[in-house]
Amino acid sequence: MQNIAVIGAGYVGLVTAAALAETGNRVLCVDSDTEKIRKLRKGSVPIYEPGLDKIILKNKKLKRLLFSTSIKEATVSAQIIFICVGTPSRQDGSADLSAVQKVSQEIARNIREYKVIVEKSTVPAETGEKIKRTIEMNNPGGVSFDVVSNPEFLREGSAMQDAFHPDRIVLGVASERAEKIMRQLYKPFKAPIVATSINTAELIKHACNSFLATKISFINAIANVCEKIDADVEKVALAMGLDTRIGKEFLRPGIGFGGSCFPKDVDAFIHLAAQKGYDFELLKAARKINQERKDVFIKKIEEALWIIKDKTISVLGLSFKPDTDDIRSSVAIDIVRLLLGAGAKVKVYDPKAMERAKSLLKGATFCDNPYEAVRKSDCMAILTEWQEFKELDLKKIKKILRQPVIIDGRNMFDPQQMRAMGFVYKSIGRSGK
């Protein structure tokens, strides 16, 4: 059992706190948002993530998971302090690290004995060094401490599964003492540990997310070519994925990658590389392909409807991927905005993300279920691959649509079957005939 503090009760912070409490540690989770902490103390979890609320409530009851707004309290009580605060993008693509700096200063002012300070927020390389310098400068007693980089690889929607069964744990460490403490903490997770320098650990995070984003853009580029020569991208992805050197994950073509990580991380890595004098053209191309995905999708709607203005278009799916209510950098939101901008009447439905989307999509009509959204529409557009959409009663959909047009941005259905049912069905990288 270790005393842990987790600073920042966002996605990464809450999942980290829950997983470490579940493995037997005493965890104090801190956030400056008093309302959030008040709710968490009452047992209300501010984000939707399958399984998270159950683990939080269980460990809260066992008094292994506590909540506070005081970094001082956290620093005094814990031996290991995780920094999980937000690192949003600035206009130029670089990461805004002011929250990380503020937290580091506050920790420094309250250190009275040796602590391990773990950077878990997504940060550019060399942030560990900056955290170390900040703490040294703000720590009046000169107490010894270690900074560790422990990048997070969890995916929203399967964050608990990823937290308990990580493919690997990366530890960027500068001392044997810190490495030993961190290895002990992660023992129950039974995952391979890659221990390395802090800078290398930070670069691993950049490299992983950039590679995955590039992989998605690669298959989307292949989808573009498939459409031009009447080939099937799904079969291409299947065969590529069976090559173990390539692997089958992250080869799903679609409307492009969104979410709070990939777009931001790609920007930050391009920016960091440029700052260091390297023009990361490959990554820039991956970003460009991604930015073009929404136009590719709108073009498909235009091909089917001819003119978008004054048409009623129903959009199924707003979250950046299924099983989450997160709409941060969701391509679906961008597409709805483009449709509204083009003069369409847009009816939207999402199983979880409607509340969050309401303030962003002022002109859209929010519907209680997919059928209500689809009724009397000129076209149904699928933007997020929720299981619920897979189970739609397509006969009913055909009946209630004004014209039987489906534009599927996630390849959820079989084109031949859809056409046999009488739909005009357009998807990604598969024959339009």
Ligand code: UDX
């Ligand atoms: C990602 C990384 O997977 C995770 O390791 C990192 O720590 C945070 O960022 P997340 O953003 O939760 O996780 O979602 P992920 O499942 O990776 O999907 C990101 C985006 O890529 C989504 O918009 C998704 O729709 C898209 N995607 C993913 C594809 O378009 N095709 C794919 O094959 C996979």
